[in-house]
Amino acid sequence: MALARTIENEAPVIALRNLTVAYPRYGGEPRTALAGIDLAIDAGEMVGLVGEAGAGKTLLARTIMDAIPGDGRLVCGEMDYRGAPISRIGRDDSPVRPGRDIAMIVSNPRNELNPVLTVGTQITNVIRHHLRLGKAEARERALQMLRAVAIPDPERRLDAWPHELSGGMAQRVVIAIALACNPGLVISDDATSALDVTVQRQVLDLFKALVEDKGVAALLITRDIAVTAHYCDRIVILYDGEVVEDAPRKAFFDRPHHPYSVLLMAAFAHSVSLRRQWTAAPLKTAASPACRFAERCVRRQPRCIAEAPALRDVAPGRRVRCHFPVEAVA
Amino acid sequence: MQILRYIARRLLFVIPQLIGIVAISFFLIKLIPGDPAVLMLGPNATADAVANLRSQMGLDQPLVNQFFIYLGNVARGDLGMSWQTANPVLTDLLQRFPATLELVTLSLLLALAIGIPLGVASSMHKRGALRRFADGYGLLAGALPDFWLALVLIFVFYSVLQIAPAPLGRFSFMLIPPETITGSVLIDSLIEGRFDVFWSALGHLILPVLTLGLVNAGPILKITQSTMDRALSSDYIAFARLSGLPRRTVRAQAFRASLPNIITIVSVLYSFLIGSAVLVEIVFGWGGAGQYAVAGVLNADVNPVLGFVLFAAMLSLVVYLVVDLLYFALDPRTRV
Numbered sequence: 001m002a003l004a005r006t007i008e009n010e011a012p013v014i015a016l017r018n019l020t021v022a023y024p025r026y027g028g029e030p031r032t033a034l035a036g037i038d039l040a041i042d043a044g045e046m047v048g049l050v051g052e053a054g055a056g057k058t059l060l061a062r063t064i065m066d067a068i069p070g071d072g073r074l075v076c077g078e079m080d081y082r083g084a085p086i087s088r089i090g091r092d093d094s095p096v097r098p099g100r101d102i103a104m105i106v107s108n109p110r111n112e113l114n115p116v117l118t119v120g121t122q123i124t125n126v127i128r129h130h131l132r133l134g135k136a137e138a139r140e141r142a143l144q145m146l147r148a149v150a151i152p153d154p155e156r157r158l159d160a161w162p163h164e165l166s167g168g169m170a171q172r173v174v175i176a177i178a179l180a181c182n183p184g185l186v187i188s189d190d191a192t193s194a195l196d197v198t199v200q201r202q203v204l205d206l207f208k209a210l211v212e213d214k215g216v217a218a219l220l221i222t223r224d225i226a227v228t229a230h231y232c233d234r235i236v237i238l239y240d241g242e243v244v245e246d247a248p249r250k251a252f253f254d255r256p257h258h259p260y261s262v263l264l265m266a267a268f269a270h271s272v273s274l275r276r277q278w279t280a281a282p283l284k285t286a287a288s289p290a291c292r293f294a295e296r297c298v299r300r301q302p303r304c305i306a307e308a309p310a311l312r313d314v315a316p317g318r319r320v321r322c323h324f325p326v327e328a329v330a
Numbered sequence: 331m332q333i334l335r336y337i338a339r340r341l342l343f344v345i346p347q348l349i350g351i352v353a354i355s356f357f358l359i360k361l362i363p364g365d366p367a368v369l370m371l372g373p374n375a376t377a378d379a380v381a382n383l384r385s386q387m388g389l390d391q392p393l394v395n396q397f398f399i400y401l402g403n404v405a406r407g408d409l410g411m412s413w414q415t416a417n418p419v420l421t422d423l424l425q426r427f428p429a430t431l432e433l434v435t436l437s438l439l440l441a442l443a444i445g446i447p448l449g450v451a452s453s454m455h456k457r458g459a460l461r462r463f464a465d466g467y468g469l470l471a472g473a474l475p476d477f478w479l480a481l482v483l484i485f486v487f488y489s490v491l492q493i494a495p496a497p498l499g500r501f502s503f504m505l506i507p508p509e510t511i512t513g514s515v516l517i518d519s520l521i522e523g524r525f526d527v528f529w530s531a532l533g534h535l536i537l538p539v540l541t542l543g544l545v546n547a548g549p550i551l552k553i554t555q556s557t558m559d560r561a562l563s564s565d566y567i568a569f570a571r572l573s574g575l576p577r578r579t580v581r582a583q584a585f586r587a588s589l590p591n592i593i594t595i596v597s598v599l600y601s602f603l604i605g606s607a608v609l610v611e612i613v614f615g616w617g618g619a620g621q622y623a624v625a626g627v628l629n630a631d632v633n634p635v636l637g638f639v640l641f642a643a644m645l646s647l648v649v650y651l652v653v654d655l656l657y658f659a660l661d662p663r664t665r666v
Contacts, residue, residue, distance in 0.1 A: 065572055099574025106572070111565035114583055116661060126573045161662040177573060 011083030048228030428513025440543030449554025471548025
């Protein structure tokens with residue numbers, strides 16, 4: 001994919017370089033929550049970002065949206081949107097706007113809709129603000145969006161209140177809001193985890209279809225590696241604020257290279273002994289040069305303690321951050 | 331139409347609610363020791379005269395009988411006489427209740443005008459100087475006794491600066507009072523074109539309204555701030571922000587979410603202040619309903635107290651009905 005891009009000379013929709021976010025700590029070094037993230041997503045590409053709780057998945061999404069929670073600071077790093085550098089998209093003078101160019105869908109859809117505004121008002125609010133449309137045009141567009149997300153009886157749903165919707169329906173409305181202004185990038189932060197698996201599947205099918213249809217770049221953040229196996233073109237594994245593996249779907253599931261990726265898959269394969277290892281708390285030593293995963297790694301070597309591995313290319317479009325990548329799953 | 335049925339059902343319960351309130355206050359007041367007949371006739375009255383007056387007032391009858399006689403009179407619109415003012419209680423209350431209502435209503439409007447903008451702004455800027463000021467103000471307003479603030483304001487603006495008029499009543503006693511139409515001096519004087527009375531009344535209102543407004547802005551500020559804080563950290567506001575909606579829209583949505591709580595606190599304050607503005611009324615010689623009721627309690631003058639309770643209860647019931655209707659209008663989830 002990287003190769004194809006250089007040939008056509010087409011910039012990815014979003015490119016992150018060396019994105020680093022740190023949180024200050026009282027009487028100590030700031031804690032690095034995101035450590036030098038490099039990631040690019042092309043139009044029409046769906047990238048799955050997988051990691052355990054606290055790995056920095058949501059923080060990455062919020063950093064792109066310029067909405068870093070708490071005292072977090074963007075220490076360094078650059079972001080390009082369609083080849084042009086962007087900074088702080090939350091600022092009023094930013095040419096790239098959150099909600100219009102980069103949209104985000106968060107989990108727990110029923111809480112994401114304002115309980116005292118109708119569905120139609122909430123969609124048209126966003127449309128009217130970003131696209132500067134009149135009332136009637138915005139309503140027409142909202143109706144189109146509800147049709148696009150396959151909501152039955154969309155005319156009536158425009159005047160429905162959020163509490164009258166089911167969870168899946170609410171999630172569709174949220175997707176409609178996110179896609180209403182034709183964004184270049186959509187980030188789904190664990191958006192479907194609150195839904196029934198069957199509904200989850202319907203919503204993800206729909207999301208995938210819309211992403212392909214509109215040529216949107218999508219970042220699908222999830223804890224469920226199985227979801228990425230079904231829907232994503234590329235899998236990125238995040239561990240403790242670092243990208244540890246980045247690979248095309250087929251290559252990744254055929255043979256994960258990073259020991260952590262192997263553990264993740266094993267956890268989903270219900271292996272008790274491996275899961276015990278995967279749930280062990282990482283021992284964080286701030287100044288240690290060691291690989292961040294070393295404490296939990298079954299394949300640890302002296303070199304892993306002495307020297308942190310870099311994210312290196314192992315095959316076209318495939319990167320791994322490990323001195324001793326797994327060649328075959330035992 | 332659903333609303334009308336709801337109102338009708340609520341109004342149906344007003345009468346039993348009022349009877350209950352009257353019953354409780356009637357028996358509680360009768361528990362207070364003190365014989366009105368003795369107080370009325372003075373310490374030198376003979377036992378015969380006292381007994382005579384007692385039977386004249388019906389005080390020699392069993393308590394339950396007394397209650398039903400009172401209830402019957404109330405049903406005919408007779409709230410009894412006050413022996414202190416020698417007027418029918420209804421006449422007294424119709425004169426004094428509007429004075430208190432005028433004071434309390436204007437004070438709460440001032441409190442809202444201070445509390446809401448300050449609460450909203452301090453919630454939107456959690457780390458600014460405004461937030462610290464608002465927090466300090468909330469604490470101070472909660473700690474200040476209103477009668478003390480009233481005395482300080484009188485000292486500063488009347489005694490020292492001599493800007494405010496003397497704290498004696500609702501308007502200058504040199505002026506002939508306007509005809510009572512609504513009971514509010516401000517409105518009545520305007521209706522009759524008595525601008526001298528209007529300006530005088532406005533001047534006399536400034537200090538008591540400032541006192542009650544400044545003190546009661548505290549709870550309104552606190553409620554606005556805390557519910558705004560909660561709304562601003564809610565998922566749907568986070569989503570509105572991520573959707574790139576402008577700051578003023580986010581603020582409006584958060585404020586909308588905190589409106590029910592603000593309405594609740596205002597309704598509670600309104601009902602509460604009718605009786606508890608009494609200290610401020612005394613300080614300013616306001617001649618309000620609270621003052622009248624307290625004098626009644628202190629002098630075993632039962633009828634004014636019961637009349638006041640009845641008036642205040644009716645007002646509370648109306649206020650709470652309005653509040654429920656506002657909830658109805660504000661939250662679609664209540665309209666099932």
